[in-house]
Amino acid sequence: MAIGECKDIENGKADMLQDLEQPLVDKIVSYSSDDNDESELGNGSINMVLLSTAVAVxxxxxxxxxxxxxxxTQSAIRDDLKLSLAQFSMFGSILTIGAMLGAVTSGRIADFIGRKGAMRMSACFCIxxxxxxxxxxxxxSLDMGRLCTGYGIGVFSYVVPVFIAEIAxxxxRGGLTTLNQLMIVIGASVAFLIGTVITWRALALTGLIPCGFLLVGLCFVPESPRWLAKVGxxxxxxxxxxxxxxxxxxVSREAAEIQASIESLQSLPIARVVDLFNTKYIRSLIIGVALMVFQQFGGINGIGFYASETFVAAGLSSGKIGTIAYACIQVPITLVGAILMDKSGRKPLIMVSASGTFLGCxxxxxxxxxxxxxxxxxxxxxxxxxxxxLYISAFSIGMGAVPWVIMSEIFPxxxxxxxGSLVVLVNWLGAWAVSYTFNFLMSWSSYGTFLVYSGFSVLTILFVAKLVPETKGKTLEEIQASINS
Incomplete structure (x- = not known):
């Protein structure tokens, strides 16, 4: 089936999801909050939301x-292609340059061709x-390929959490949106582990698999209802x-709420960047931008991109053991964070997480x-x-996921x-700055580098305690009302 020929699923096709394993559905529902406002949802609805989320992630x-x-792949690529440290640092960091370009255009693209259309386009860039x-x-050619994949994931980084937040x-919503971060962690962990046993060229081919699954899966899930309402x-x-x-x-009550929210916004002019500094939006903007700054300048991309070399610099004979442990620990901890998202709330989770990243650094x-x-x-x-x-465990439980969840919730x-484009751009600009400077900072002062990152963790705790609202258990429309009250 050609991509352009994919059609949104019709009403009758939802029945095919009734055969999904009920224990899995019950388990996921049990992890949600105690809010019973959505109790009228049938199993079929939960199944379709889960399927749509699985495709998006x-x-x-x-x-x-x-x-x-x-x-x-750092050592193998440098040996095979005779790259200097500066050349490989460019290869590692140019991913974030591409992602910045994707971030700049992601919001407009997702608004123009829809959430599904944006995901299809991103997959093609990654392929x-x-x-x-x-x-x-x-x-x-190595850098150009990395730039293309960076552009694709820059768009993904915006559209995936937004799509999930709008359908859930x-x-x-909190737990499902956290699956975005869980799958990022799983993808990175799989790459870490497989990369220790196969060549760097073969590892590149494994990146085609999730793109193929996404392109096929999008044929069988609906578009975001909120986007469809927005475009009439x-x-x-x-x-x-x-x-x-x-x-x-x-669905009459939910449809009426969405329509009322959309209609109240239709009279407003098309949003421009300068409009974000309007009084009614400035708090949301500050929260979204600041959380992304704190997430990135806590050092995650420097520590993650060059974990193997960092372990060797600390005195290990080989970085493989530490890298494997790094990869394995992320997945279960991120899963714990997903479970806690709608139980503990966003604020406590991110503050505990930032405390852990401080101690780890x-x-x-x-x-x-x-x-x-x-x-x-x-x-x-x-x-x-x-x-x-300890740092990666703490980051995975909250700092990795919560800023993306909040970003998808706080903007009308x-x-x-x-x-969203601006916030994601800030995130990737920070990612580029950290990933590009990490090796040079480590050459300047290895212990000073980690102490700088720990300082940003302290700032995160203070900022969240003072300015970030709790969004647990609220509809997107209720969140807007609370921020602007």
């Missing part, structure tokens, strides 16, 4: 595959990029909402301080590995495109 898995690619990397024989019932597709809006909530569910920094001063050298590798693993739909 294939883009998140692709995101993780791209991010995790450089760590296990092109991976094939270019596979056939590369020099730094130029409010009592499942009334009939398609009703059909999509009914499919997502179940053919026997009464402090321990890693202490290990390099001891090494620099020839003190307790037997303890240095243990502290370094322990600190990095009339500015979501331009605001």
């Amino acid at each position: 294939s883009g998140s898995f692709e995101f993780g595959s791209c991010v995790g690619y450089s760590a296990p 092109t990029g991976w094939l270019t990397v596979f056939f590369s024989n020099g730094p130029l 019932p409010k009592n499942l 597709h009334e009939k398609e809006f009703q059909v999509a909402l009914q499919i997502l909530r179940g053919k026997d569910s009464d 402090f321990l890693a920094g202490a290990s390099f301080f001891l090494k620099a001063h020839n003190m307790l050298l037997d303890l240095v590798p243990v502290l370094a590995v322990g600190g990095v693993l 739909i009339n500015i979501k495109g331009v605001a």
